[in-house]
Amino acid sequence: MTAVSEKMWVSDIVKEVPKSADIFRRNRIDYCCGGRMPLGEAVEARGLDLESVMEEINSIDQHEGGGLDVRYLDEAGIITFIQNRYHQELLNELSALTPYVTKLARKHGPGEPHLVRLQELYRTLKNEMIAHTEDEDRHVFPLIIEFMKDPASGLVETVKPHVDGLEADHEAVGDILKEMRDITDDFTPHEAACGTYQLVYARLEKIEKDTFDHVHLENNVLFERVKSAM
Template structure:
C-alpha cells in the first residue's frame, strides 16, 4: 500500500487544505467523516481510486498562509475560528433565511422540496447558534486557559464541566448532526442545482446554501482535525505535570 493510499482524508486536508477542494469535487466528507483512509473514501464514493489519487497528487504543495493551520498556536486558531467561521454563520443565517422565505412563498407550490429545505435550514440555524455560544463561552476560553498555563508554567485547574474530552465529544456529536442536516438539504436541492427556469432569487438561495455548507466543512475540519486533538493532548500534558 502506498503512502497516500494509507493516509486518512483528515490527515491530507490537515497537511494541505487545498486537498479539500479535491475531496469536495468527488463528494467526499473531509470533516466529520475524515477519519477513513483515502482508499476507503474512494470506495464509499464509488469512484476510481486512481482518479482520486491523480487529482490529490496534482495539488500544488504551496506554503501559503492557508496551508499553515496545523502550525498555528491554539489560542490564535480559536480566535481565527470565531472571527472567520463563527462570524460567517452569524452574518449569513439571516440572509439565507430571507431568501428561503421569499423563494418558498413564490415557488413553494411548484417545488415542495423548498418547504423542507426551509424547515431544515431553520433547524440547523437554531442548533448552530447554540453550538457557537457553547464554544465561545465555555470550550474555547478553557483551551486558551490551558495555553496560558503551559506558556507561563502556572497551575492548571480542571474545568467545572469535567474534562475537555467530555466537552469536545459533545461538540463533535453536534458537528455530525449539523452535517447530516446539510446532507439532507444538498439532496433535496439536487446538490444546489436550481431548476433551469429558476429566477435569480432562487439561484442566489441555492448558491448561498452551497457556500454555507462549504464554510461549515472548513470550520468543522479546523476543529475536529486540528484544534480538538491538540487541545486533548495539551490537557494530558498539563494533567501529568
C-alpha cells in the same frame, strides 16, 4: 509533502493540502467528522476511481494563493482564526439569507415541496449554529485555552465532555447539510429557476463549504490537540 497514498487518512490529507477539501466535497467524501479513515476506503465507499482521485490531489499547486497554515498557530491562535474567519461571518450570512429562503419556500414551495423541506432544514441549521457558536465562544474555547496552558491542571474531566458534545453537534450539522445537498440535486437549480432560486442555492453551497472547513479545523486540528494533551 510527499505524494498522498491510499493509506493516508482523509482528514490528514486536508491538513497537509487544504485545497484537497474542494475535491473531497465535490465527490461527497466526508473530510470532517468522518475524515478519520484511509483515503482508499473513503474512495471505495463512494464508488470512485482511486488513482484518479490521488492524481487530482497530487496535482494541486500547494504554493498557489499562499494563505494561513493553522498548523503553525498555537491553540489560542487557532481559536481566534476560527472566530474571525468562520463564526461571525456565518452568523451574518445566516441572518442575511433567511428572508430569501423564506421567499423561495413561500413562492415556489406549493409546486416544489422540497423547498419547504429546505426551509425547515435551514431553520434548524440556523438555530443549531447560533447556539453552537455561542457555546464555543462563551464557554468551551476559554476553557480549552486554560486547559492547554497547563494540561495537568485537573481540567481534563471538565473539558472532555464539552469537546465530545461539540463533536456530536458537528455530526448533526453535517447530517443537515447532507440532506440539503441531496434534496437540491447538489445545489443545482433547474433551468427555469428565478434569481432568488439561484441565489439561495449558491449561498447555501457556500455555507456548506465554509461549515465543512470550519468543522474540519475544529475536529481534526484543535480538538485533536486537546485530546492528545489529555
